Amino acid sequence: MDMDAKPPPFGCKHCATIASFRNETARMPKTCPTRTHLDVVHDASSYLEPERHETMVAADAIPFTPERVLRNRVEELVEFAKLRGHRRIGVAFCVSMIKEAQQLSRILEGEGLETELVCCRVGAIDMSEVHLPKAHPERFAASCNPVAQAKLLNEREVDLVAQLGLCLGHDLILQEECDAPVTTLVVKDRALDHHPIRALRPQAT
Ligand code: SF4
Structure with missing residues (x-):
């Protein structure tokens, strides 16, 4: 076994399915990291740390107003700052x-x-x-x-x-x-x- 062999690139480099978007495992390329690195990519624990979780909640909330109107990036910045204090x-x-x-x-x-x-x-x-x-x-x-x-x-x-x-x-x-x-x-x-x-x-x- 060649210890210096480079691993294949992550499948995202040439992916034509974007199957991870809908969790369609059968359509993921063989080199899709969702299949090859499950322990790394499926670990949600860091998002449950309080500070990071607040950032994730804010990032999730800012794209739309309560009336479901898209915010531009400046408006998103205002909302993000307010939500994160x-x-x-x-x-x-x-x-x-x-x-x-x-x-x-x-x-x-x-x-x-x-x-x-x-x-x-x-x-x-x-x-x-x-x-x-x-x-x-x-x-x-x-x-x-x-x-x-x-x-x-x-x-x-x-x-x-x-x-x-x-x-x-x-x-x-x-x-x-x-x-x-x-x-x-x-x-x-x-x-x-x-x-x-x-x-x-x-x-x-
Ligand atoms: S994560 Fe997998 S399915 Fe998603 S783009 Fe990368 S290779 Fe494709």
Whole structure:
């Protein structure tokens, strides 16, 4: 037996049935993790831990209003924060989305929540200080500063952070540094008006 043999990929990689959605075992591929890793994937115990269970209950409840009208993502954020008792919301935003971040703040505060906003260019650190190349080396160019965004939001003891449009990579650093959980409200995609899913659909342009 070859001890270095790679296991086959999880069936989800090429699945055409999505049979797990309806628990149709006979239609699941042989490599479906629902069949091959039952002990891992069928263990519901972590969802019964109180904190996590509250998150699951909130996530389940937010998509629709009591009148069964779909909420948009901003409305979902408001509802989620209320259900989870997150009173202070930190907003870590890209400088290119300052107007949207401030509009978000107004919406959240209109719903009785508190907000704290921090821009990605806070600190005005020149890119040369972090050893990054500049198109015009003689001119100042502010580096993104997700560590400072996180530290400032930590100082204000926010309960939840919503990030708007941080660069891929800077968003990871923000998540590493934030004390509070971080959710993404807007994914930055400069080429696709912040709709990365358009690159994944057949009609993508
Ligand atoms: S979990 Fe199983 S049935 Fe569901 S998509 Fe993956 S391989 Fe297909």
